[in-house]
Amino acid sequence: MTTDTAASQALRLSAASAPAALPGVTLPAYDRDKVEIGVVHFGPGAFHRAHQAFYFDQLLANDPRWGVCAVSLKSPGVRDALSPQDGLYTLAQLDHETSFRVIGSILEVLVAPEDPEAVFARLAAPQTRIVTLTVTEKGYTLTGEGKLDTTHPDIVHDLAEPRRPVSAVGYIVEGLRRRFAAGLSPYAVIACDNLADNGWRLKAATVAFAQAVDPALASWIEQNAAFPRTMVDSITPATDDALRARVQAATGLADAWPIQREAFTQWVVEDVLGDGAPDLASVGVTLTDDVRGFERAKLRLLNGVHSTLAYAGLLKGHETVFEAVGDPSLEALARDLMAKDIIPTLTAPRGLDLAAYAEAILERFRNPEIRHLLSQIAWDGSQKLPFRILGTVKDALDAGRDVDRLAVPIAAWFHFLKARAAEGAAVTDPLADRLLAVVQALPGEVKGDVAGFLAVEAVFPADLAGDTRFVAAVEKAYGELG
Ligand code: CS2
Numbered sequence: 001m002t003t004d005t006a007a008s009q010a011l012r013l014s015a016a017s018a019p020a021a022l023p024g025v026t027l028p029a030y031d032r033d034k035v036e037i038g039v040v041h042f043g044p045g046a047f048h049r050a051h052q053a054f055y056f057d058q059l060l061a062n063d064p065r066w067g068v069c070a071v072s073l074k075s076p077g078v079r080d081a082l083s084p085q086d087g088l089y090t091l092a093q094l095d096h097e098t099s100f101r102v103i104g105s106i107l108e109v110l111v112a113p114e115d116p117e118a119v120f121a122r123l124a125a126p127q128t129r130i131v132t133l134t135v136t137e138k139g140y141t142l143t144g145e146g147k148l149d150t151t152h153p154d155i156v157h158d159l160a161e162p163r164r165p166v167s168a169v170g171y172i173v174e175g176l177r178r179r180f181a182a183g184l185s186p187y188a189v190i191a192c193d194n195l196a197d198n199g200w201r202l203k204a205a206t207v208a209f210a211q212a213v214d215p216a217l218a219s220w221i222e223q224n225a226a227f228p229r230t231m232v233d234s235i236t237p238a239t240d241d242a243l244r245a246r247v248q249a250a251t252g253l254a255d256a257w258p259i260q261r262e263a264f265t266q267w268v269v270e271d272v273l274g275d276g277a278p279d280l281a282s283v284g285v286t287l288t289d290d291v292r293g294f295e296r297a298k299l300r301l302l303n304g305v306h307s308t309l310a311y312a313g314l315l316k317g318h319e320t321v322f323e324a325v326g327d328p329s330l331e332a333l334a335r336d337l338m339a340k341d342i343i344p345t346l347t348a349p350r351g352l353d354l355a356a357y358a359e360a361i362l363e364r365f366r367n368p369e370i371r372h373l374l375s376q377i378a379w380d381g382s383q384k385l386p387f388r389i390l391g392t393v394k395d396a397l398d399a400g401r402d403v404d405r406l407a408v409p410i411a412a413w414f415h416f417l418k419a420r421a422a423e424g425a426a427v428t429d430p431l432a433d434r435l436l437a438v439v440q441a442l443p444g445e446v447k448g449d450v451a452g453f454l455a456v457e458a459v460f461p462a463d464l465a466g467d468t469r470f471v472a473a474v475e476k477a478y479g480e481l482g
Pocket of ligand 1: 194232234236307377378
């Protein structure tokens with residue numbers, strides 16, 4: 001039977017059809033009709049559905065208060081795929097052992113621009129205690145220094161019309177404003193993106209926005225709302241047709257948007273949620289006062305090396321992380337970066353052996369079941385590299401160490417941008433126009449080219465771009481890769 005015939009014959013996943021899933025598929029272990037919505041999530045992309053929604057799914061087995069209302073800030077794609085499935089979707093865990101689980105924690109999907117009032121109603125509902133976000137680095141609308149970007153078009157819009165917001169920060173503030181006005185307690189806001197000090201940055205941006213709307217609201221948020229910092233981790237490649245076919249074969253049901261990830265998953269949350277919070281520890285979340293230790297280690301070792309493999313791997317013609325880490329010269333680069341450049345900048349959180357952690361990350365990259373495209377990781381370099389590489393560069397320079405190897409991912413990114421421009425291919429990056437203009441104006445010799453890229457101050461702060469040790473290292477790497 002061809003896949004097409006199988007697809008046309010399979011029942012679509014839904015509340016009614018889920019019990020007909022093939023044996024071995026895990027189904028929600030609770031009555032979804034009894035679940036209340038206690039969480040509003042912004043940005044229900046693959047990572048949310050692989051990660052936080054999975055934790056809430058486990059939580060619901062013991063506590064029905066933590067169902068999720070998922071809010072897309074822009075496109076209706078997730079709602080259109082999940083509504084006919086009653087919010088259900090399949091999570092495929094692809095590893096040494098493979099498992100398939102139908103996740104039931106998403107009870108409602110809203111598309112904010114279509115129905116902002118419905119989003120505000122959820123945010124202002126007394127039962128809503130938690131707001132989570134996966135809106136990617138650029139969704140935080142911060143400047144290069146990490147402050148609210150009041151020149152960002154979405155923030156300009158929202159400050160002019162705070163009751164009709166389009167940005168994540170704008171929605172968070174309008175929801176809090178309504179709760180403040182109604183005499184309710186604020187919700188806790190849990191940022192789940194790969195930004196250093198994510199919760200703190202988001203709190204500062206939220207308070208700065210609220211200050212412009214109503215100073216009393218700003219101080220109420222400042223004093224009462226929890227914005228824990230977090231570390232999130234699980235490798236989640238984008239969904240493709242191969243996954244849809246695999247999920248259908250394994251479950252017997254057609255799912256328009258299943259999600260795949262490795263078996264490993266980790267969520268570390270700063271222990272500031274207080275009374276009445278979900279019992280996240282009961283489902284494997286680490287609550288700690290040392291998030292920074294975990295978050296730096298993960299951002300610099302996993303994400304830093306991911307971005308390195310992405311740019312350096314694409315230049316060498318590789319397509320996936322698995323292929324790149326199987327290339328001996330790239331594996332050696334990854335190992336040396338971890339051991340000699342990154343680990344010396346880290347302080348291990350209690351109980352974490354950094355060398356073993358680094359080794360475990362490389363082992364995860366070698367997972368043959370996961371086809372993680374380097375081109376996916378290469379997106380949004382201007383937003384990612386500051387957290388993933390440049391923080392390490394700064395610490396190494398401050399400690400008087402050379403940054404020759406750390407300059408390799410930076411130089412590889414420059415070559416990647418040049419190659420994309422030469423092919424006439426699009427660059428997925430909020431700074432794409434600026435970066436492509438830089439490429440067009442390159443003089444074509446090492447010093448001039450590097451100076452052109454390093455002049456993008458939203459990525460390279462002036463002190464770094466002016467550091468002769470850094471500039472020399474990038475020139476060397478750029479020349480060698482060229
Ligand atoms: C990756 C991350 O796409 C990327 O930039 O580095 O999504 C990475 O897979 C996750 O952070 C792993 O937790």
